Amino acid sequence: MAKTFTIAQISDIHTGSSYFDENLMMSAIAEINQMQPDVLAVVGDLTSNGYKGEFEEAADWIAKFEIDNKIVIPGNHDARNVGYLHFRDIFGNPNRRHDFPMPDGRNLRVVTVDSGKPDINDGEVGRGAYPEISQNLKSDDGTFRVFVLHHHLISIPGTGRERNIVLDAGDVLALLRSLDVHLVLSGHKHVPYVWPLADMICIVSGTVTTWRIRGYTEPCYTLIQIDGDRLSVFERYPGRTKELAASYDLKHQQLMEKRQAIEEKLLRQL
Ligand SMILES: [Fe+2]
Ligand SMILES: [Fe+2]
Structure with missing residues (x-):
């Protein structure tokens, strides 16, 4: 049995947008179905305006992923026009926890939150959510801990003027580090990036x-491979190539490999 635990992270599908390209979606579905990751994480902005028909279209696409474990959260676009009601009707409560067995015997726990607010692009977790997050992530049994929200917690380079970073980002980062969270998954900026924050x-x-x-960025999604203490991140361009973005030794908090081409591509945007 393979010892690697794999997460496919996709986001910002934006059904209903004139920029939505179903060829990209079909390529991503075929590639991810062939790969059979342990978890598919859909990290928000399923729609453009939160309309019911847009959610139904997104749900139809997501159903085509033949993956047993799917995690779906909403983004800021999904909270437009009271779209959060349709999200809940179709995908259920976005504030949840999920547990998955890893091949090395550990448990992988994912805690998701809805960071969107109706009709604004800003994101916030909110102090009221901290006790439940703490409760759900607290563990001393070697659980691998993953936190998922749509908005970014750290500024993403190459995206212009900073906007919509989580309003309580500092507090959330401190909370997550106090809980020894290993991995934080977000979307929103439409530019992929990896920020290592020591052991997170x-x-x-x-x-x-x-x-x-x-x-110069291109449509893409992210593949995360966890193999013991080694965590590797790949950028996958639907229908095209897969490139290693970075690889980390979590135990020793060390960057092991970095794909220079990806860094250079991004540096062209600064
Ligand atoms: Fe988006
Ligand atoms: Fe967004």
Whole structure:
């Protein structure tokens, strides 16, 4: 049995947008179905305006992923026009926890939150949510801990003027570090990036299916492989290539490998 636990992270599908490209979606579905990751995480912005028909279209696409374990959260676009009601009707409560067995015997726990607010693009977790997050992530049994929210907690380079970072980002980062969270998954900026914060790795995925992109970035999604203490992050361009973004030794808090080409591509945007 393979010892690697794999997460496919996709975000910013944006059904209903004139920039939505179903060829990108079909490529991503075929690739991820072939790969059979342990978890598919859909990290928000399923729709453009939160309309019911847009959610139904997103649900139809997500159903085509033949993956047993799917995690779906909403983004700021999904909270437009009271879209959070349709999200809950179709996908259920976005504030949840999930547990998955890892091949090395550990448990992997994912805690998700809805960081969106109706009709604004800003994101916030909110102090009221901290006790439940703490309760859900607290563990001393070697659990691998993952936190998922749509908005970014750290600024993403190459995206222009900073906007919509989680309003309580500092407090949330401190809370997550106090809980020994290993991994934070976000979307929103449509530019993929990985921020290692000592023993916590924050991964932002790009837009998987739209041409709502910034500068020279391209539609892509992210693959995360956890093999013991080694965590590797790949950027996958639907229908095209897969590139290693970075690889970390979590135990020794060390960067092991970095794909220079990806860094250079991003540096062109600064
Ligand atoms: Fe988006
Ligand atoms: Fe967003």
